[in-house]
Amino acid sequence: MSLLFAGTVALDHIITPTDRGENLLGGSACFAALAASRFLQPVHLIGIIGEDFPQPHLDRLERQGIETQGVERSSGGSFTWTGEYHDDMNSRSTHAVALNVLENWQPKVPAAAQTARFIGLANMSPDNQFAVLEQCTAAEKFVVADTMDLWLSITRPRLLELLREIDLLVLNEGEAKDLAETGNIVKAGAKIRALGPRFVIIKLGEYGAILFGADDRIFRCGAWPLHEVADPTGAGDSFLGAFLGELAAAGDTQPSFEALSQAVVTGTVAASFTCEAFSTAAIEAADAQAFAQRRQQFAEISRF
Amino acid sequence: MSLLFAGTVALDHIITPTDRGENLLGGSACFAALAASRFLQPVHLIGIIGEDFPQPHLDRLERQGIETQGVERSSGGSFTWTGEYHDDMNSRSTHAVALNVLENWQPKVPAAAQTARFIGLANMSPDNQFAVLEQCTAAEKFVVADTMDLWLSITRPRLLELLREIDLLVLNEGEAKDLAETGNIVKAGAKIRALGPRFVIIKLGEYGAILFGADDRIFRCGAWPLHEVADPTGAGDSFLGAFLGELAAAGDTQPSFEALSQAVVTGTVAASFTCEAFSTAAIEAADAQAFAQRRQQFAEISRF
Numbered sequence: 001m002s003l004l005f006a007g008t009v010a011l012d013h014i015i016t017p018t019d020r021g022e023n024l025l026g027g028s029a030c031f032a033a034l035a036a037s038r039f040l041q042p043v044h045l046i047g048i049i050g051e052d053f054p055q056p057h058l059d060r061l062e063r064q065g066i067e068t069q070g071v072e073r074s075s076g077g078s079f080t081w082t083g084e085y086h087d088d089m090n091s092r093s094t095h096a097v098a099l100n101v102l103e104n105w106q107p108k109v110p111a112a113a114q115t116a117r118f119i120g121l122a123n124m125s126p127d128n129q130f131a132v133l134e135q136c137t138a139a140e141k142f143v144v145a146d147t148m149d150l151w152l153s154i155t156r157p158r159l160l161e162l163l164r165e166i167d168l169l170v171l172n173e174g175e176a177k178d179l180a181e182t183g184n185i186v187k188a189g190a191k192i193r194a195l196g197p198r199f200v201i202i203k204l205g206e207y208g209a210i211l212f213g214a215d216d217r218i219f220r221c222g223a224w225p226l227h228e229v230a231d232p233t234g235a236g237d238s239f240l241g242a243f244l245g246e247l248a249a250a251g252d253t254q255p256s257f258e259a260l261s262q263a264v265v266t267g268t269v270a271a272s273f274t275c276e277a278f279s280t281a282a283i284e285a286a287d288a289q290a291f292a293q294r295r296q297q298f299a300e301i302s303r304f
Numbered sequence: 305m306s307l308l309f310a311g312t313v314a315l316d317h318i319i320t321p322t323d324r325g326e327n328l329l330g331g332s333a334c335f336a337a338l339a340a341s342r343f344l345q346p347v348h349l350i351g352i353i354g355e356d357f358p359q360p361h362l363d364r365l366e367r368q369g370i371e372t373q374g375v376e377r378s379s380g381g382s383f384t385w386t387g388e389y390h391d392d393m394n395s396r397s398t399h400a401v402a403l404n405v406l407e408n409w410q411p412k413v414p415a416a417a418q419t420a421r422f423i424g425l426a427n428m429s430p431d432n433q434f435a436v437l438e439q440c441t442a443a444e445k446f447v448v449a450d451t452m453d454l455w456l457s458i459t460r461p462r463l464l465e466l467l468r469e470i471d472l473l474v475l476n477e478g479e480a481k482d483l484a485e486t487g488n489i490v491k492a493g494a495k496i497r498a499l500g501p502r503f504v505i506i507k508l509g510e511y512g513a514i515l516f517g518a519d520d521r522i523f524r525c526g527a528w529p530l531h532e533v534a535d536p537t538g539a540g541d542s543f544l545g546a547f548l549g550e551l552a553a554a555g556d557t558q559p560s561f562e563a564l565s566q567a568v569v570t571g572t573v574a575a576s577f578t579c580e581a582f583s584t585a586a587i588e589a590a591d592a593q594a595f596a597q598r599r600q601q602f603a604e605i606s607r608f
Contacts, residue, residue, distance in 0.1 A: 088487020183392020185510070186529045206489070207511035210529065218605045222524045225490045225514065265608045301522045304569045304603065 003040055003248040004113045005032040005241065006132040007122025007146075008079055008102065009047035009071055013095075014231055014278065015084040021231075024279035025057040026081065028122035028146065031237035033066045034283050035270040036120070036245030038291060041065030043245070044113035046132055050078035050101045064284060069110045074101045089229040109135035118248035121145040121166070122237055126158040133165060142253040144168045145197075146240050152178050163196035168260075170201045170240055185210065186218070199260060201243075203236055211257075211264050219261040224272035224298050231278045235271040238283050242270030242291075269294050307344055307552040308417045309336040309545065310436040311426025311450075312383050312406065313351035313375055316583065317399075318535055319388040325535075328583035329361040330385065332426035332450065335538035337370045338587050339574040340424070340549030342595060345369030347549070348417035350436055354382035354405045368588060373414045378405045393533040413439035422552035425449040425470070426541055430462040437469060446557040448472045449501075450544050453479050467500035472564075474505045474544055489514065490522070503564060505547075507540055515561075515568050523565040528576035528602050535582045539575040542587050546574030546595075573598050 007029030013022045033043045044067045049058075051073070058068050077100035085092045107128050117138045121129040123146045133143065143166040151159050152175060159179075163169060169192060173185060179195075180188035185202060189212030192200045200212045208223040246263045247255050255263070269291055276282040311333030317326045337347045348371045353362075355377070362372050381404035389396045411432050421442045425433040427450045437447065447470040455463050456479055463483075467473060473496060477489060483499075484492035489506060493516030496504045504516040512527040550567045551559050559567070573595055580586040 088481075090487045177392075183394045184531065184533070186531045204511065207508065208526065218529055219608075220526045220529060220605050221608065222512065222526050222606075225522055225524060227488065227490045229488065261608055299608065301524050302526075302606065302608075304523075304525065304565055304606075 002116040003118040004044035004116040005029045005120040006046035011080045013082040028237045031234035032122045032241030035238040035241030037065045039245035040249040042067040046070040048072045048105045053078045076101045107131045119143045140253045146170045168199040169197045172203045176202045213257045238274040239267035239271040243267035306420040307422040308348035308420040309333045309424040310350035315384045317386040332541045335541035336426045336545030339542040339545030341369045343549035344553040346371040350374040352376045352409045357382045380405045411435045423447045444557045450474045472503040473501045476507045480506045517561045542574040542578040543571035547571035
């Protein structure tokens with residue numbers, strides 16, 4: 001049942017209409033691993049950091065049951081993202097991205113993680129996603145990848161190759177429409193499935209998510225309505241993490257559509273927690289009881 | 305259990321990426337009345353048309369159990385809307401609006417409709433909505449109003465007066481955020497309730513709708529995922545119509561939050577039908593069996 005997440009490990013600088021934070025723990029793999037660790041421990045984390053990365057951030061991850069042996073410390077600066085949220089958190093702009101150590105990274109998966117059966121390729125370049133996947137040796141595995149608009153623009157052929165090697169792709173609405181070359185979200189799900197992955201999840205941000213499977217099966221999940229959004233950074237990564245964490249805890253590398261649907265709900269709940277505080281604070285604080293309670297309330301407000 | 309809808313009765317000229325139609329039956333009150341007529345007949349329709357309004361459109365409405373005695377025929381041209389949909393139907397632009405007979409309309413509610421207990425004030429000016437409401441004499445009634453961004457801009461004080469006289473306001477997400485002066489949709493629902501109506505529904509287009517009630521109660525309804533959208537014109541009006549039609553058929557002027565939630569699902573299904581063909585063709589064709597079937601499928605893809 002071992003589980004790994006590979007992706008970015010970042011220092012985030014974030015500005016919101018009411019607050020700001022610098023050198024915050026961030027990155028796609030960190031949010032995903034933390035969310036997954038609510039369901040299964042240890043979670044193997046694969047990434048790269050620079051000389052400047054604070055040891056307390058790594059200690060924090062380890063305290064949450066995350067195995068950081070696969071986080072390579074390299075000379076140079078850590079990957080950083082500087083972003084600002086506007087308009088009551090409904091839009092954001094990126095002020096700066098510094099790739100730094102990420103630029104020439106050759107991911108190395110430690111021996112203990114190579115046999116992982118649940119593999120989360122969080123958002124990073126398709127080349128890096130491939131490099132991680134190629135080191136994973138389990139005969140039976142369930143592979144989920146996330147991506148972003150940048151990779152659709154600059155390295156689409158490589159992304160299309162990756163789609164033939166994975167079980168499930170997670171991406172947001174704009175990316176899905178771009179990749180599928182259609183403005184209709186239902187068609188987009190079907191067209192992306194035809195590119196390789198048996199399952200596709202289109203994330204709709206504050207409107208929830210849609211899961212697509214074989215025979216045009218669809219699961220339409222809403223989202224938890226948040227009264228306050230402190231910092232949405234990492235919400236999608238947390239979705240991925242909790243989604244795959246729940247599946248890994250169950251241990252079936254051929255999960256049913258129903259199991260995937262339940263995991264989508266869990267991912268949606270994880271994303272809602274992440275939005276409630278800066279950086280990883282809220283997802284770290286969410287325990288099994290908090291998940292169960294919100295899931296129950298979510299079911300109540302969605303039931304008909 | 306009598307039910308009336310007042311609003312616009314229009315001739316629509318519509319252009320989509322693949323098709324176009326002219327002098328189509330349209331208008332907020334027509335879509336609403338047609339959707340409501342799936343659940344209860346007769347539905348009293350209050351509106352105004354010009355000399356040019358085709359008799360076959362009126363015949364069509366009457367064949368669906370809509371009482372058109374309250375549709376005044378006046379000298380001058382009918383209200384027309386000319387719009388075009390782009391980008392796989394995800395955006396639209398208005399080419400022309402001709403108010404014509406609507407400009408100096410003084411709504412008159414026929415005696416047979418004045419005792420209606422379920423009153424749908426479909427989208428039109430707040431002055432006209434007030435004029436209709438003042439002619440409604442039932443001691444116990446349930447009053448629902450829709451609105452649009454135009455009225456928020458040019459006649460907000462009058463709209464705010466109206467909010468104190470109605471039970472439920474329906475509006476879309478952008479309008480709700482504008483009216484409540486917040487970018488957070490959950491806060492918007494609560495703030496609009498504080499302006500008067502006991503219930504608020506925020507329509508999210510292809511993402512569904514949210515119902516807000518007392519004690520911060522929320523019902524979050526998704527939307528039926530459409531493979532093809534032929535013409536979304538009137539989807540929101542159809543939502544309003546089916547929503548109130550189902551409540552009127554049940555007959556309780558103090559509906560429970562649960563009954564309202566179920567009616568939101570019904571409204572969402574009605575909106576999905578309307579999108580499937582030009583003008584009112586698809587909502588007219590949807591019978592009780594079609595509603596029951598889609599509702600069932602909708603429940604299946606939303607259940608967790």
